[in-house]
Every structure is written in C-alpha cells, then in structure tokens.
Amino acid sequence: MRFSTLMKHPAEWMTGASDDSSIVLTSRIRLARNISDVPFPGWARKPERIEIMTRLRPAVESLTEMRNAFSQQLSELTSVQKQVLVERHLISREQAARNEGSAAVVNRDQTLSVMINEEDHLRLQSIRSGLHLREAYKLITKIDQQLEKSLPYAFDHELGYLTACPTNVGTGLRASAMLHLPGLVISDHIGQVIQAVAKLGLAVRGIFGEGTESLGHLFQISNQSTLGETEDEIINRLERVICKVRDHERNARIKLAEDDPQMLADKIGRAYGLLRHAYVIDSKEALTHLSLIRLGGDMGCFPKEVISLCDTLLMDIEPAHLQHISDKKLTPEQRDIIRAEIIRDRLQNIPTPDIGTLDNQSKQEND
Known part of the structure; x- marks a missing residue:
C-alpha cells in the first residue's frame, strides 16, 4: 500500500466509530520487544541497524494482519510524511527523528502498526475506538505470538522481556487511553483528577504522549511501569481508573448544565x-x-x-x-x-x- 492510499482513508478510531467514544476516544496497547542476538537500536551501528531492519521487516510484513499493508523505510519518507504518521499516532516522535535502519509497517485500517528500530527493535501497537483495551490487547498478543515463533526475543526468566528503557522491562506493555475531558477542565477539577490518577501509579500526558501538552481538552492516561505486574493486572487497573475518570467527566458535564x-x-x-x-x-x-x-x-x-x-x-x-x-x-x-x-x-x-x-x-x- 502506498502512502497516498493510506492518507485517503481515515482510521476507524479517528471517526468516532465506537458507540462509547464520546469521552474515551481511543484505547491503545503497545508492546516493546527486542531480538536476543543483536545490539539494541541505541547501541547498534548504522550497518547493524540496517541489517536488523532487513531481517525484521519481512517477518512483520508476512503476518496475516499485515496483508497489503503500508511498509516503508523512514529514510524513504519526507519529513512531512513522517510527521503525518506521528499525527496519526502510527509512529512516535522519536522514530520520526530516525532515518537509516528504521521502518514502519501499518495495516490498511490503521488499527495496527509496527515500528522497527525505534528505541527497541520492535514496537507493536494496536489502537481501537472507545474503551476497548481488551480488543487491542487480543490483536497485539496474536501477532506477538506469531513473531515469537520465528524471532529469538530477548527474555529473562526472572525479569521478563528485556527492553532498552528499564521502565518497560517485564511485560513490555504500555496500555493507554485518550480521553476528552472538557467538563473537568471548564469546572476547574482537572488538576484534582490528574493528581489522583498519578497517586495510583498512572501517567497523565498530552495528546502526543510524554513531554507534550494537552490540546483540545485531550489527555492520555497510561501505566508507568511494566515490571512486577501481569498484562491482565495492568489492563484491569487502567480500565478501572479510566472508568472512574469517565464518570467524573460525565458528572462534571451534568453539573455544568445544571449550575x-x-x-x-x-x-x-x-x-x-x-x-x-x-x-x-x-x-x-x-x-x-x-x-x-x-x-x-x-x-x-x-x-x-x-x-x-x-x-x-x-x-x-x-x-x-x-x-x-x-x-x-x-x-x-x-x-x-x-x-x-x-x-x-x-x-x-x-x-x-x-x-x-x-x-x-x-x-x-x-x-
């Protein structure tokens, strides 16, 4: 699939396709994975990164879920094209800054993307409209298991999956949701909610993740650590908090209309x-x-x-x-x-x- 084809159709999660997306716009699951017998991307030299990409890209493209996918080396994209992928949350800002030896593979409906040689060798990501973390996790688990059959993942029986950043060690899972919270912002209660969420060990960030500000009353809530908890425990805890924040937003809207x-x-x-x-x-x-x-x-x-x-x-x-x-x-x-x-x-x-x-x-x- 060409870049122009990718741009012609908005992803289903961009169009409010889910019935429950009025407050929770999207759910995202991301897995960080590395290959055991080669250096991590940050330590690899340019020829090594290119070699790793050449090895990983066909494995990702061969997945059933990636049939007729968009697949491109970052060095072959213009700066505008890379930024478009960032704005669509298909690659990270960090990967957009990379060139040689980095690639992105995106399925046709843009609900599944794989970043090759970002901070880790593989960043697998699934996005769904509304509060559907379980659906996103189910798809990511399926492709993760398929890739693990042919790729030697870096894994330690005590620590779990090994990653470039220590905060991702363990499950390597980042679960997040994008919420629309104008009621809490207008009623000046958003600060209290953010503080309460932070005390529960979750992070609240802006529209494009870490280091970005909240625009359009949009906030991302995600887990901060991946070590010491199972995937189910991480997702369950995040779902409970998101449901509470969603309820607070609904109540704030009702209160504003009433008062x-x-x-x-x-x-x-x-x-x-x-x-x-x-x-x-x-x-x-x-x-x-x-x-x-x-x-x-x-x-x-x-x-x-x-x-x-x-x-x-x-x-x-x-x-x-x-x-x-x-x-x-x-x-x-x-x-x-x-x-x-x-x-x-x-x-x-x-x-x-x-x-x-x-x-x-x-x-x-x-x-």
Whole structure:
C-alpha cells in the first residue's frame, strides 16, 4: 500500500466509530520487544541497524494482519510524511527523528502498526475506538505470538522481556487511553483528577504522549511501569481508573448544565460562531473550539454525527496533514489560513446549536 492510499482513508478510531467514544476516544496497547542476538537500536551501528531492519521487516510484513499493508523505510519518507504518521499516532516522535535502519509497517485500517528500530527493535501497537483495551490487547498478543515463533526475543526468566528503557522491562506493555475531558477542565477539577490518577501509579500526558501538552481538552492516561505486574493486572487497573475518570467527566458535564447552562451555551455557541466564520486560526485555538463543538454534540446541541466530524477534523487540521494536502511546504501563517478554510467548509452544513437541550438537561436534573 502506498502512502497516498493510506492518507485517503481515515482510521476507524479517528471517526468516532465506537458507540462509547464520546469521552474515551481511543484505547491503545503497545508492546516493546527486542531480538536476543543483536545490539539494541541505541547501541547498534548504522550497518547493524540496517541489517536488523532487513531481517525484521519481512517477518512483520508476512503476518496475516499485515496483508497489503503500508511498509516503508523512514529514510524513504519526507519529513512531512513522517510527521503525518506521528499525527496519526502510527509512529512516535522519536522514530520520526530516525532515518537509516528504521521502518514502519501499518495495516490498511490503521488499527495496527509496527515500528522497527525505534528505541527497541520492535514496537507493536494496536489502537481501537472507545474503551476497548481488551480488543487491542487480543490483536497485539496474536501477532506477538506469531513473531515469537520465528524471532529469538530477548527474555529473562526472572525479569521478563528485556527492553532498552528499564521502565518497560517485564511485560513490555504500555496500555493507554485518550480521553476528552472538557467538563473537568471548564469546572476547574482537572488538576484534582490528574493528581489522583498519578497517586495510583498512572501517567497523565498530552495528546502526543510524554513531554507534550494537552490540546483540545485531550489527555492520555497510561501505566508507568511494566515490571512486577501481569498484562491482565495492568489492563484491569487502567480500565478501572479510566472508568472512574469517565464518570467524573460525565458528572462534571451534568453539573455544568445544571449550575450554569448559559455559560456552557455561550462557550459552545462562541466556538461554533468562530469556527464557522474564522479566516485565520492556529492549531491550538482550533482544537480548543472543536473540543467544545464535540462537547455540544455529545450534549445534544448538535446532531450526533458532529462527534465523528470533529474527530476527523482534529487530525486533518494538524500542521503536517495540511502540508500534505497542499502538497507543498507552508509557513505557519499559510497553515492558519488553510486550516480555517477547511473547518469552514466541513462545518457549513452543521445547524446552529440547539441550546435548549442544555436547559432541558438542567430541568431534568432538578426534577
């Protein structure tokens, strides 16, 4: 599959395909694996990395789940193409910075990707819409077991799977979910929730993971350690916490509609008006307002299909996506103009928000 083909179709997890994705947008499972008889990528010389990639890439491409997949060496992609893959969460920012001896393999619906020679020899990743960590883990386990039959994994009977970073030693599993939490942010309770989650040994990060800020009221929650717990224990603990955060977000939305429906209506209405008529808008502002439109869709102010429209836009207005669509390098000012144009075009058939639904929710809570 060519890069252009990959770009033509949004992944199912990008379109709000799951019925329960209004708050939990996506679930992701990632496994770190290394080969026992060769140096880890960070220690390998360039010829060794190329040799390792040449050995691993056919094994990944031969998987049934990777039939007709997109498979490319990072050195053969432009900087914009690599950044597009980062924006789609198919490769990491760290891998995008690598060139010779690194590759990515992505299945057709973009729910499964394998990074070769990132920090570890293999990073296996599955993404699902909504809170479906178990489904993502089931797929990753299947391909992991297939690869282990033909590849000598670096494994210690006491420590578990050996990885480049000590925090991944053990299961090598990172489980995470992306949550949309505007209710907690607007009600100023997000700080308390983040602190509570951190005390449970979980990490809360921004939209693109470690070291990134939260944009569009989006937060990633993931496990921090992989040693001393089984895969089931890690996933069970994360699911419990995510369900609690999801409940807090629902309650925060209800409370906002009950206590100050006019304030909430004003935020949603202003976001709608600005996005429908803005001619210049930067990425941060656009994501914030799209978050409020998405909130309005979940609270009945807009038709339900607005949620999937916003999810697709969240990706399509990212800087690299805009440059790929334009097929040329753009200045930040040019991106801001094109971003506004795309949003105006996509939202032109969306009706004005039905603010009465917020008053109705408030009355229902008081009755």
